[in-house]
Amino acid sequence: MSSRDFSLYGAVDLGARQAAVKKQQERQAAAAGGGAPGAAGAPGSDAAGGPYVVDVTDQTFNTEVVERSRAVPVLVDFWAEWCGPCKQLGPILEKLATEAAGKWVLAKVDIDANQQLAAYMQQMGIRGIPFVAVVVAGQLMPFLNGAAPEAQVRQAIDQLFEALRQEGILPEAPEGEAAPGEGLPEPDPIYGAAEDALAAGDLDRAADAFQQILAVDPRDEYAKTGLARIELGRRIGDLDAQKAIAEADADPSDVAAQTRAADVEVVTGDVEGAFDRLIATVRRTAGDDRDAARKHLLKLFEILPSDDPRVGKARRSLQSALF
Structure with missing residues (x-):
């Protein structure tokens, strides 16, 4: 399996x-x-x-x-x-x-x-x-x-x-101990508030809950990822995916078009393509344009787990592009 x-x-x-x-x-x-x-x-x-x-x-x-x-x-x-x-x-x-x-x-x-x-x-x-x-x-x-x-x-x-x-994927509970899912502590109310808001489609309330979690622990990966995905969903909105890609490909110097296309690529599953697009934008730009592309790439990193190998590879490529 x-x-x-x-x-x-x-x-x-x-x-x-x-x-x-x-x-x-x-x-x-x-x-x-x-x-x-x-x-x-x-x-x-x-x-x-x-x-x-x-x-x-x-x-x-x-x-x-x-x-x-x-x-x-x-x-x-x-x-x-x-x-x-x-x-x-x-x-x-x-x-x-x-x-x-x-x-x-x-x-x-x-x-x-x-x-x-x-x-x-x-x-x-x-x-x-x-x-x-x-x-x-x-x-x-x-x-x-x-x-x-x-x-x-x-x-x-x-x-x-x-x-x-x-196979060690699911631990076997020792005799007398609870089976998976039983006897677990109650979830933190703030986490529950975020999950309830997501279930109701209330992205504003979910974002507020994630921000409360991050105010206590800025390293909380669950909250960072949740907030990053909400922000990505807001940016995508009514965006025409095919048009966004076409506009970016037609004008590589348009940094805003490159960031829109990268958002679309992440949502459509081409994560590495999105990272490569923004790293290439960093390489060929300077000043504020370069900084905008770099910061947008860092936002996209937060959508994936920190140990995702695609993130590690892209971080190394970004460092190379910057220096």
Whole structure:
């Protein structure tokens, strides 16, 4: 079984970006009115599945799945309303998640309502649903493709967690100790406020919470990354991705165009292309233009974990470009 780092910001291709932006705006508007974006009609809503089954969206995936997976394994069910086998598998997963009572959590993704996650699934080479992945400690791994009877699904999940323990990905709790996800301390209220705001699509409130965290600990990577991603989302806004790239390629001397194109490249998954673009801009500019390109690159570094090898490589290249 192999694992891979998951980043939502490597999930969208240029052709899908405009449609994704439109859907994102619609979901945020619904969230502002008190609705749960992407959750309408979902067969695994919180109300039906209790606290161990959650509906997630493009906006909440990093919080509800990736960050949550650092405390407890998360199974992710990619489904759609029109998919018959999904309606067979979904209730089985919900039942097993409820029985597990917190040893693992089920996250449900409606691929029709969440185009970024649908694009990421395609990027993984998955073409059919239902598809189930497992996320542990921020690592995403393919798990099930297709529906199956309850007994078979139950056995597959048992075998999955046993394999994860054997490979050292999931620690085995000593006898008498709590299983993964049980007995954990309550989260910091400020972190909870940030996560609640993200789930509601309230980016301003989420940004305020992240800034409060950073005021206490400027090195807090979770808050730095969260704030950087919010700022990136605001910069992208209604930006036409293809136009932004074309304008930057047509005029390499336009630093503002280069930073817009780099933002688009990060969101569409070409992180190294974005870094290379800005490093090249630093090399061929001077004064304020060079400083603007450098500072923008540093902002983009914060979107990824500090130990991401792409960040380390780009930092070295930046130093070379500056000196």
